[in-house]
Amino acid sequence: MKKLDCILLVDDNDADNYYHQMIIEEVGCAEAILALENAFDALDYIKSVDESVEQATPNIIFLDINMPGMNGWEFLDEYEKLSKEQKANVMVIMLSTSQNPDDKIKAKAKYGILEFVNKPLTEETLKKLIKKHFPDVLE
Numbered sequence: 001m002k003k004l005d006c007i008l009l010v011d012d013n014d015a016d017n018y019y020h021q022m023i024i025e026e027v028g029c030a031e032a033i034l035a036l037e038n039a040f041d042a043l044d045y046i047k048s049v050d051e052s053v054e055q056a057t058p059n060i061i062f063l064d065i066n067m068p069g070m071n072g073w074e075f076l077d078e079y080e081k082l083s084k085e086q087k088a089n090v091m092v093i094m095l096s097t098s099q100n101p102d103d104k105i106k107a108k109a110k111y112g113i114l115e116f117v118n119k120p121l122t123e124e125t126l127k128k129l130i131k132k133h134f135p136d137v138l139e
Helices: 014-027 039-051 072-080 101-111 123-133
Strands: 004-010 030-036 060-063 091-096 115-118
Touching (some): 004 014, 014 030, 014 123, 091 101, 101 115
Parallel strands (some): 004 030, 004 060, 060 091, 091 115
């Protein structure tokens, strides 16, 4: 079975990261899962992937909106500035507790985010996302 190289979780909540890691492991869709607690570390990781062959490029970034320091929107502003190579074959998916419909509109209109998922991530939702956007995975 083909797997994604890496799924990156960006969320300041340890419990959410732990739970989402368990879901991803249960589905078995990624070779590596990396959970980072802030957007600064996530940007640093993405920027450093080119410099280190030992780091897996994330295929999916599950991004929370409400985080201290740099929130998800600020992360996306900085992410947009990265090179095309650094963003190649990477899909950002918003994973949030936000019930504000304006957040979904903003994510799509301003940043081109195709998926906005409410927490918690479930096996069913993850499988649907994988099947839709990475059809050769999990077969």
